[in-house]
Amino acid sequence: MKTKLAFEDVSKRYGTxxxxxxxxxxxxxxxxxxxxxxxxxxxxxxxxxxxxxxxVLLSPSAGRLILDGQDIxxxxxxxxxxxxxxxxxxxxxxxxxxxxxxxxxxxxxxAEIAKKRGIEAEQKADELLAHLGLAxxxxxxxxxxxxxxxxxxxxARAWMNSPELILADEPTASLDSxxxxxxxxxxxxxxxxxxxxxxxxxxxxxxxxxxxxxxxxKDGKLIATAGMKAASQPxxxxx
Amino acid sequence: MFxxxxxxxxxxxxxxxxxxxxxxxxxxxxxxxxxxNGLSADNAAALLNMKADHFVIQPDSENKLxxxxxxxxxxxxxxxxxxxxxxxxxxQKMLSVTKAGTKNKMDVTLFAIDANQFLAPxxxxxxxxxxxxxxxxxxxxxxxxxxxxxxxxxxxPETNQKWKVVGFTEGHTFxxxxxxxxxxxxxxxLIRANPQLKQRYYSAIALQMTPSQADELKRDVSEIDxxxxxxxxQNLPGYKEEQGSLSxxxxxxxxxxxxxQAVFFYVITLQKTNQFGVLKALGANTSDLARSLxxxxxxxxxxxxxxxxxxxxxxxxxxxxxVPFRLDVETFFLFSGLLLVVSVLGSLLxxxxxxxxxxxxxxxxAE
Numbered sequence: 001m002k003t004k005l006a007f008e009d010v011s012k013r014y015g016t017x018x019x020x021x022x023x024x025x026x027x028x029x030x031x032x033x034x035x036x037x038x039x040x041x042x043x044x045x046x047x048x049x050x051x052x053x054x055x056v057l058l059s060p061s062a063g064r065l066i067l068d069g070q071d072i073x074x075x076x077x078x079x080x081x082x083x084x085x086x087x088x089x090x091x092x093x094x095x096x097x098x099x100x101x102x103x104x105x106x107x108x109x110x111a112e113i114a115k116k117r118g119i120e121a122e123q124k125a126d127e128l129l130a131h132l133g134l135a136x137x138x139x140x141x142x143x144x145x146x147x148x149x150x151x152x153x154x155x156a157r158a159w160m161n162s163p164e165l166i167l168a169d170e171p172t173a174s175l176d177s178x179x180x181x182x183x184x185x186x187x188x189x190x191x192x193x194x195x196x197x198x199x200x201x202x203x204x205x206x207x208x209x210x211x212x213x214x215x216x217x218k219d220g221k222l223i224a225t226a227g228m229k230a231a232s233q234p235x236x237x238x239x
Numbered sequence: 240m241f242x243x244x245x246x247x248x249x250x251x252x253x254x255x256x257x258x259x260x261x262x263x264x265x266x267x268x269x270x271x272x273x274x275x276n277g278l279s280a281d282n283a284a285a286l287l288n289m290k291a292d293h294f295v296i297q298p299d300s301e302n303k304l305x306x307x308x309x310x311x312x313x314x315x316x317x318x319x320x321x322x323x324x325x326x327x328x329x330x331q332k333m334l335s336v337t338k339a340g341t342k343n344k345m346d347v348t349l350f351a352i353d354a355n356q357f358l359a360p361x362x363x364x365x366x367x368x369x370x371x372x373x374x375x376x377x378x379x380x381x382x383x384x385x386x387x388x389x390x391x392x393x394x395x396p397e398t399n400q401k402w403k404v405v406g407f408t409e410g411h412t413f414x415x416x417x418x419x420x421x422x423x424x425x426x427x428x429l430i431r432a433n434p435q436l437k438q439r440y441y442s443a444i445a446l447q448m449t450p451s452q453a454d455e456l457k458r459d460v461s462e463i464d465x466x467x468x469x470x471x472x473q474n475l476p477g478y479k480e481e482q483g484s485l486s487x488x489x490x491x492x493x494x495x496x497x498x499x500q501a502v503f504f505y506v507i508t509l510q511k512t513n514q515f516g517v518l519k520a521l522g523a524n525t526s527d528l529a530r531s532l533x534x535x536x537x538x539x540x541x542x543x544x545x546x547x548x549x550x551x552x553x554x555x556x557x558x559x560x561x562v563p564f565r566l567d568v569e570t571f572f573l574f575s576g577l578l579l580v581v582s583v584l585g586s587l588l589x590x591x592x593x594x595x596x597x598x599x600x601x602x603x604x605a606e
Contacts, residue, residue: 085522
């Protein structure tokens with residue numbers, strides 16, 4: 001089984017000297033193809049920093065980062081933007097859809113940013129929307145969608161650029177438990193069927209059973225990992 | 240333009256309102272500059288249309304044609320130096336005349352000229368006068384509004400001299416009054432009506448020559464001053480004041496236009512900071528986002544300008560004849576260009592804001 005993302009001894013410090021704050025402290029883990037990993041931890045534990053580094057929004061202070069076989073530890077801002085565009089799909093919290101774009105245009109925007117807008121992109125958008133049960137909503141604006149529908153649009157958008165890695169930031173934050181579960185189920189199904197990888201930062205313990213593994217982070221350190229669906233599968237099992 | 244156009248479509252009311260303000264501002268810019276040009280033409284068309292580039296005037300006349308007197312012997316001296324080419328005398332006098340047989344006075348400006356020289360006006364109706372026949376004048380067509388026609392006689396109530404209108408010309412007004420052109424013989428008769436006059440004089444000598452030639456002339460002849468046409472224009476009674484206050488309004492409108500747009504787009508950009516973060520996280524460059532903003536600004540401004548140009552022509556067509564209004568294509572292009580430039584300058588503030596948005600702002604909002 002292929003490793004999609006590897007953190008090798010990654011640390012992140014903010015500030016310098018005595019004021020330095022260690023947000024991540026020697027963090028190592030792998031996410032494999034087809035794997036859906038949850039990251040939990042209290043506020044300020046470093047979850048967001050970890051997600052930002054995995055999402056190539058931040059560079060680590062130390063350690064090595066490998067995405068889809070490529071070392072992405074030290075990249076220029078421009079190269080980071082390119083990697084995000086090609087390899088990573090983000091599912092943000094609700095309301096992070098562009099308010100003035102229809103559901104279909106939300107997806108086409110990704111193609112537009114990648115300068116790949118055309119018939120192919122339109123077909124892909126329509127397919128994704130149909131697959132996620134949003135075909136009848138394609139010409140609606142986000143303000144007319146329910147919270148669950150918005151997150152489904154966000155998931156469809158994340159798949160638009162055929163990413164290797166999906167990063168979900170609190171995707172259930174504004175949903176009730178039933179809809180939250182549906183959204184995460186959908187995310188998990190997509191990751192499995194497409195043989196990609198996903199990391200989800202969440203507070204929501206009700207959806208952890210849908211994840212292959214749960215990483216707990218505290219004070220910038222990974223303190224425990226627990227397999228939920230595959231409890232017997234230890235960390236680093238696929239070297 | 241993917242984002243720019245969709246946002247305009249989505250937030251129609253918002254952009255309509257700011258667009259409407261821009262229309263009103265640029266409309267006002269065009270109307271005021273039309274009035275300024277109109278007034279300028281009304282005041283000084285005769286001077287603006289004159290094919291002279293310099294004037295010889297009397298020193299100490301504060302560059303004012305109507306205060307200047309060039310005596311005959313100075314003109315003779317200048318004529319010798321210039322050999323009669325590129326220099327011709329001009330007599331100028333404000334008069335109140337009546338149509339012969341009536342009592343209603345009207346203010347006119349008298350221009351006495353050599354009919355064979357470059358100051359001779361273009362005749363649009365009737366015929367020209369010559370340098371020998373007396374008591375014939377060509378007048379500006381705006382006198383028709385006062386009931387003057389070809390063959391009518393104008394009379395100066397003070398000297399009782401009379402002149403027959405033999406032709407009309409267009410675009411010759413001076414100090415907001417129509418110009419009456421006559422030959423230098425009639426001018427001589429008119430000023431000799433003053434018994435104290437010792438020597439014939441002219442108001443100025445119009446010159447067609449380069450600045451260096453004009454300077455040379457000034458050095459060669461004593462007790463004269465040589466000014467440019469622009470100097471003469473600026474020193475027309477009331478000209479500087481009128482144009483100054485109108486230009487001031489236009490300048491303020493440009494400043495207002497730039498600030499209105501700057502504030503509008505800055506506030507919208509601030510509102511969208513989070514959204515820009517998301518777009519950057521998705522892989523959009525600052526330059527993509529900047530282009531989108533610029534696209535909106537330019538589209539909005541150009542549309543507003545085009546509509547206001549239409550409105551301006553509308554206003555022009557309903558303005559009464561007596562309100563001087565003139566806008567030429569160059570002014571439209573110049574001010575449209577300037578409006579576009581100040582709008583774009585105003586949006587630079589927002590661009591800076593967009594450039595400073597970090598993609599990382601899209602992450603961890605719930606914490």
